[in-house]
Amino acid sequence: MRRTAQLWTLLAALVAAAFALRTLVLIDATALWSDELYSVGKSFQPSPLELLGMLRQDTHPPLYYGLLWFWGQLVGQSPVSLRLLSWLAYLGGGAVMVAQAVALSDGRQRVLPLALLLAFCSPYPVRFAIEGKSYALLVLLVALAWWWRRAERSVAYGVVAALAGLTHFYGLFLMLAAAAWDGASRRWHLAGAAVLGAIPALGWIIYSADYLFSSRSGSWIGQPDFALLEESLARALGLWPLPKLLLLVVLIGGLQRWGGMQPLPWRRNRLLDRSALLPSAVMVLAVVLVSFVKPLAFSRYFVVLLPSVLPLLCVLLTASPLHHWGQRVVLGVVLVLLISWWGPGFSELDPTAGGVREQDQFRAISQRTNGQRERYSPRARLFNLSDQMELSMGRITAPELSWGDRDELRERLLRSPLPDELWLASSGPPQKLNRKLKPLQQQAEAAGYVCADRSGGLSHGRLLRCRLGSRGPLL
Known part of the structure; x- marks a missing residue:
């Protein structure tokens, strides 16, 4: 029996490694999308002081961007280094969640295979494993916070609560919810630790109020x-989230009725409390209620629930030995999930599957306009950052001029002599990008330019080459 358990653990570890390595292979397969380019603009600054000044006008607290600045100084400032930091955090967060699942199950090793698969293969951690944003780091820090809270190491x-709050405000909300929960339970040492940990993030809120x-x-x-x-469930479960959620509920009910699964002794083990699911639920309820006044609830932010939900789910599904048919049913369900996660779960990360990260194609336009002088866009700052990253990878030559915005185009058209040609571009959802690019096209055409579309092959980008009318449109 022990050898069988070790075999399943080994197989699960190999599958988890395959998912982790596939994400690493795809680290530079798709272009940086707008939020990742904003991370470049915030973090790849000449000095930390300039970084802090810029972050005062940002929605998120400073820890991730400060860490990214030091990381860039250490390993270089490129798209790969940007995303590699998140991949390392994804590995660390997965390891902590697996360890938490084992600890919550009182050391039962049969929880290991399922914990490995959910921590490293499920859509939420995979989606943010190679994204130049703070979510993978946030998961790691929240997982560490719940680990030390369960161990009552105040x-x-x-310390970790402070780091989580300074990484993302949802980390702060979680720690405040945990402080309120532990205070209501008279665990003053834990409540006090969370409150003290919240102070740095609260100070940052005052600083950037x-x-x-x-x-x-x-x-x-x-x-x-x-x-x-629905979107939050899709991020957590992948393709067809509602049917999968229903399948999970039916599976647990069926296993408890016919498969040998024993109901968990919730009260004796304080499992909902020790996993931090209850404080997390308090946070979600508070955020949703506040969002009817000041919107705060955003589907990708709910990745912070992983460190409480994932270990608890693993313990629930492996709490007691199953009958043979129950084991086969669970194995079949897990295989179906893994297949759906390996295919559609990578759709946004893999360009061979049509993947376009968050509907942005800045890289392709940076490459197509390589060597051109007069380039203008309603998203000029993002294109300049894209050029910076493409130059760091050696995929373009250093631009002679930066991208200009609508106002800079207007000023250029008032100066003589006019350039022979202009390039106009934007990237994003098609309707939105066309609407924002149209005023620039109208400016150019009013000045005597004829614009021809050069967007062939771009699903979420538009590129126009505009020549003075006297020369006629390019064929």
């Missing part, structure tokens, strides 16, 4: 609705 818990409490902060977030729930 000093370590408080002018921006954080303005209408610009979080303006892209809508009020909670059913689409928020």
Whole structure:
């Protein structure tokens, strides 16, 4: 029996390694999307002081961007180094969640195979494993916080709570919810540690209050609705999230009724509390309620629930030995999930599967306009950052001029002599990019240019080559 368990653990570890290595292989397969380029603009600054000044006008606290600055000084500032930091955090977060699952199960090794598969292969961790944003680091820090909270190591818990709060404000919300929960349970040492850990992030909120409490902060977030729930489930479960959730509920019920699974002794083990699921649920409820006044609930932010939900789910599904048919049913369900995660789960990360990261194709336009002088876009800053990253990879030559925006195009068209040709471009969702690019095209055409589309092969980008009318449009 022990050899069988070791074999399953080995197989699960190999599958988890395959997912992790596939994400690493795809680290530079798709272009940096807008938020990743903003990470470049924030973190790849000449000095930490300039970084802090820029972050005062940002939605997120500074720890990730500061760490990314030091990381860039150490290994270089490129798209690969940007995403590699997240991949390393993905490995660390997965390892901590696996260890937490084993600890919550009181050391039962049969939890290991499922924990390995969920921690390294499920869509949420895979999606953010190679993204130049703070989410993988946030998962690692929250997982460490729940690890030390379960062990009641208040000093370590408080330190990691502070780091989580300074990485993302959802980390702060989680720690405040945990402080309230532990305070209500009279665990004052844990509540006090979380409160003290929240102080640095609260100080940052005061420092950047002018921006954080303005209408610009979080303006892209809508009020909670059913689409928020569906998108959050899709990020967690992958393709067809609602049928998968129903399948999971039916599976647990069936295993408890016919498969040998024993109900968990919730009260004796304090499992919901020790896993931090209850404090996490308090945070989610508070965020959703507040979001009807000031929208805060965003599907990708709910990745912070992984460190509490994932280990608990592993313990639930492996709490007791199953009958033979129950084991086969679980194996079949896990195989179906893995197949759906290996294929569609990588769709946004793999260009061979049509992957376009968050509907942005800045890299392709940077490469197509390589060597051109007069380039203008409604997203000029992002194209300049894209050029910076493409230059660091040796894929383009150093531009003679930076991208200009709509105002700079207007000023250029008022100066003589006019250039023989202009390049206009944008990237993003097709309707949105066409709407924002149209005013620039109208400016060029009013000045006597004839614009020809050069967007062939771009699904989420538009590129126009505009020549003076006297020369006629390019064929």
